Amino acid sequence: MITTRSLGVLFSVVLFISFECLSQKEIEVSIDERVEALLLKMTLKEKIGQMNQYNGFWNVTGPTPKEGNAKEKYDDLAKGLVGSMLNVRGAKEVRAVQEVAVNQSRLGIPLIIGFDLIHGYKTISPIPLAESASWDMGAIKKSARLGAMEASAAGINWTFAPMVDVSRDARWGRVMEGAGEDPFLGSRIAEARVKGFQGDDLKENNTVAACAKHFAAYGFVESGRDYNTADIGENTLHNIVLPPFKAAVDAGVKTFMNSFNELNGIPATADAYLQRDILKGDWSFDGFVVSDWGSIKEMIDHGYAKNSYHAGELALNGGSDMDMESYIYVNQIESLLDAGKVQVEQIDDAVRRILRVKFELGLFDDPFLYCDEEREQKVTGSKEIREGVLDMAKKSIVLLKNDNNILPLKKEGLKIALIGPLADDKNSPLGNWRIAAENNTAVSVLEGMNQYSGNSITHAQGVRLVNKIPAFHEEVDINTTDRCGFKAAKKAAKKADVVVMVLGEYGFQSGEGRSRTKLDLPGFQQELLEEIAKINSNIVLVLMNGRPLVLNWANENIPAIVEAWHLGTESGNAIAQVLYGDYNPSGKLPMSFPRSVGQMPLYYNYKNTGRPGAEGRDAGSVFWSHFGDEKNTPLYPFGYGLSYTNFEYSQIEMSSKELNFNSSITVSVNVKNTGKVKGKEVVQMYVKDHFGSVTRPVRELKGFELIELAPGESRKVSFTINPELLKFYSARKKWEAEPGQFSVFIGTNSATKNSASFSLK
Numbered sequence: 001m002i003t004t005r006s007l008g009v010l011f012s013v014v015l016f017i018s019f020e021c022l023s024q025k026e027i028e029v030s031i032d033e034r035v036e037a038l039l040l041k042m043t044l045k046e047k048i049g050q051m052n053q054y055n056g057f058w059n060v061t062g063p064t065p066k067e068g069n070a071k072e073k074y075d076d077l078a079k080g081l082v083g084s085m086l087n088v089r090g091a092k093e094v095r096a097v098q099e100v101a102v103n104q105s106r107l108g109i110p111l112i113i114g115f116d117l118i119h120g121y122k123t124i125s126p127i128p129l130a131e132s133a134s135w136d137m138g139a140i141k142k143s144a145r146l147g148a149m150e151a152s153a154a155g156i157n158w159t160f161a162p163m164v165d166v167s168r169d170a171r172w173g174r175v176m177e178g179a180g181e182d183p184f185l186g187s188r189i190a191e192a193r194v195k196g197f198q199g200d201d202l203k204e205n206n207t208v209a210a211c212a213k214h215f216a217a218y219g220f221v222e223s224g225r226d227y228n229t230a231d232i233g234e235n236t237l238h239n240i241v242l243p244p245f246k247a248a249v250d251a252g253v254k255t256f257m258n259s260f261n262e263l264n265g266i267p268a269t270a271d272a273y274l275q276r277d278i279l280k281g282d283w284s285f286d287g288f289v290v291s292d293w294g295s296i297k298e299m300i301d302h303g304y305a306k307n308s309y310h311a312g313e314l315a316l317n318g319g320s321d322m323d324m325e326s327y328i329y330v331n332q333i334e335s336l337l338d339a340g341k342v343q344v345e346q347i348d349d350a351v352r353r354i355l356r357v358k359f360e361l362g363l364f365d366d367p368f369l370y371c372d373e374e375r376e377q378k379v380t381g382s383k384e385i386r387e388g389v390l391d392m393a394k395k396s397i398v399l400l401k402n403d404n405n406i407l408p409l410k411k412e413g414l415k416i417a418l419i420g421p422l423a424d425d426k427n428s429p430l431g432n433w434r435i436a437a438e439n440n441t442a443v444s445v446l447e448g449m450n451q452y453s454g455n456s457i458t459h460a461q462g463v464r465l466v467n468k469i470p471a472f473h474e475e476v477d478i479n480t481t482d483r484c485g486f487k488a489a490k491k492a493a494k495k496a497d498v499v500v501m502v503l504g505e506y507g508f509q510s511g512e513g514r515s516r517t518k519l520d521l522p523g524f525q526q527e528l529l530e531e532i533a534k535i536n537s538n539i540v541l542v543l544m545n546g547r548p549l550v551l552n553w554a555n556e557n558i559p560a561i562v563e564a565w566h567l568g569t570e571s572g573n574a575i576a577q578v579l580y581g582d583y584n585p586s587g588k589l590p591m592s593f594p595r596s597v598g599q600m601p602l603y604y605n606y607k608n609t610g611r612p613g614a615e616g617r618d619a620g621s622v623f624w625s626h627f628g629d630e631k632n633t634p635l636y637p638f639g640y641g642l643s644y645t646n647f648e649y650s651q652i653e654m655s656s657k658e659l660n661f662n663s664s665i666t667v668s669v670n671v672k673n674t675g676k677v678k679g680k681e682v683v684q685m686y687v688k689d690h691f692g693s694v695t696r697p698v699r700e701l702k703g704f705e706l707i708e709l710a711p712g713e714s715r716k717v718s719f720t721i722n723p724e725l726l727k728f729y730s731a732r733k734k735w736e737a738e739p740g741q742f743s744v745f746i747g748t749n750s751a752t753k754n755s756a757s758f759s760l761k
């Protein structure tokens with residue numbers, strides 16, 4: 001089809017060709033025009049080459065089909081049969097592959113170099129779930145920016161992040177990689193991360209193209225088992241799963257990655273409804289879609305494609321533009337085209353999208369833009385990056401419990417027993433995605449606590465980590481066979497004024513392929529905690545983990561609990577600053593913490609059902625939606641987190657109780673710091689739509705503001721509610737607000753009862 005746009009582009013291309021003797025800079029040609037000019041010169045093979053992505057021979061993040069065939073891959077680079085590589089890193093190494101592509105291939109098209117820059121490059125920032133607990137969009141954006149600065153100096157110009165999958169099931173190991181359970185918070189975080197990675201100008205050498213993944217519904221894999229099937233209806237897809245992806249598109253994300261899972265019977269990699277109708281159609285996304293690792297080939301195992309040939313056909317028709325490590329596009333597309341199974345327009349469209357991003361990155365102006373070894377040396381691990389990572393780590397910590405203000409601890413004169421397998425562990429805090437980091441480079445809690453105080457600290461592991469120095473992908477375990485460390489730990493606890501126990505999951509216990517059926521403290525850790533509590537109950541429990549855990553016993557018996565996730569390189573310093581009160585914790589949970597694994601999936605924005613019931617109501621009745629052996633509510637709700645100070649909320653004031661389709665209302669509260677220290681609070685606003693053409697959640701986050709108050713200070717916090725904010729994907733299959741009754745809740749977490757009502761007419 002010839003459109004006005006393509007005619008215009010064609011005209012400019014003719015102009016461009018006829019002015020060929022002028023230099024690039026002398027002619028003001030747009031990226032679209034440069035793409036078209038290049039496309040005209042490309043052979044079919046070269047076009048298909050752009051749609052092909054190879055792994056860079058190390059750091060294999062999945063089963064590799066052509067193990068170690070480096071020579072063949074290099075030859076393909078020289079033939080122009082590769083558009084991108086992943087996992088090649090280091091300015092020198094990237095230059096080496098880029099030189100082959102640029103100097104040896106016929107058209108010299110530069111490679112786009114992809115990498116899983118998920119939470120930092122060499123200097124590791126907190127896992128994304130932890131960062132999300134900050135609810136601090138500025139800090140999250142800055143963290144992505146710093147990661148991009150460090151990675152781009154090492155030759156990388158494309159990150160496979162942010163993962164924007166909404167996740168409601170803590171059994172799924174990849175909850176650590178996302179923003180948690182809520183689509184509204186998830187959307188704000190998606191925007192912040194995309195903007196952080198991509199910066200203001202993608203052409204700068206310190207920015208990287210971002211990638212919203214995994215499209216779509218990967219967070220809804222059944223029973224939280226990774227790679228499993230997802231089966232959800234339109235209502236959940238549009239109202240819960242898609243909003244953060246849409247937010248990423250609106251923020252200008254350059255690429256998308258599809259997902260391993262099938263969605264309602266169709267592998268996402270071949271889902272034309274998702275990729276062509278919604279993403280490239282309704283949302284006008286003009287970047288490109290990369291498959292997930294080998295996901296084109298995996299459609300054979302899904303039982304959707306007969307063979308590789310068929311998989312290629314399905315993937316391209318479904319809207320996948322680039323093939324990550326399946327080797328299917330490069331081997332099959334030509335014959336698929338000959339057989340009329342795919343169209344040349346589809347190939348051109350995919351290549352256009354890929355080339356456009358390369359142009360936008362400035363790679364055609366300087367393919368070695370990201371390959372400056374001097375810069376790499378200067379930037380890697382720089383003071384600015386370390387300080388930024390430390391700042392993010394402090395902001396990510398969530399105080400779950402603090403009876404009798406046992407925290408913060410005094411800095412002098414205390415005898416502290418520091419106990420637990422993770423207390424001196426310099427590896428686990430680096431979390432899961434830390435491909436470029438050196439093992440054992442995090443500041444441990446032991447180191448941090450020693451550095452920030454003059455207290456006497458006795459350290460005992462209690463439970464050992466087995467095989468403690470893992471290379472990437474090597475598992476360690478938290479001991480389940482050997483209690484010999486208990487004795488020393490008990491001895492230390494007996495003599496101590498206060499016991500700090502650092503327990504949780506080792507760094508690789510969450511993440512891709514790390515689903516769990518249990519959400520307890522693994523190994524002998526729970527037993528150790530109970531044994532120590534018998535000796536000295538003055539315990540501060542510091543948790544390191546990549547997902548919500550079941551903490552019922554600790555919540556009942558331990559006076560202070562600090563959720564410290566996997567906080568990255570500066571972990572121990574951040575934790576020590578919080579424990580000693582140099583930083584007043586302000587994090588709020590981005591996922592509900594369950595009482596039992598049997599509650600999974602668990603989320604605050606659930607549906608009421610036809611048989612709701614407050615806990616305890618209808619005593620004696622069984623016929624309402626509940627569990628016979630556990631409450632429905634979480635142990636700690638979404639949005640929950642304490643501070644070393646207290647905040648008092650006023651009742652809600654409203655500018656009006658009536659809203660119409662052309663107006664807005666303002667709802668406000670006064671928040672007062674009633675404690676003795678300065679503190680930050682995330683003021684959260686939720687809305688309940690009482691009835692709709694499809695049923696609506698019991699409440700939904702619709703606004704939040706992070707404020708800081710001095711002791712005694714109060715501030716009015718206001719939110720605007722307009723019909724736009726009340727829109728949802730309705731029974732009429734469109735985003736719209738429906739008239740009716742609403743409640744608004746403003747408070748300190750998703751369980752707040754502070755409410756008022758209004759109507760939309």
Ligand code: BGC
Nearest residue numbers: 061062116160213292293512
């Ligand atoms: C993951 C992706 C990742 C890719 C490349 C896959 O296994 O699902 O999220 O970006 O590997 O490493």
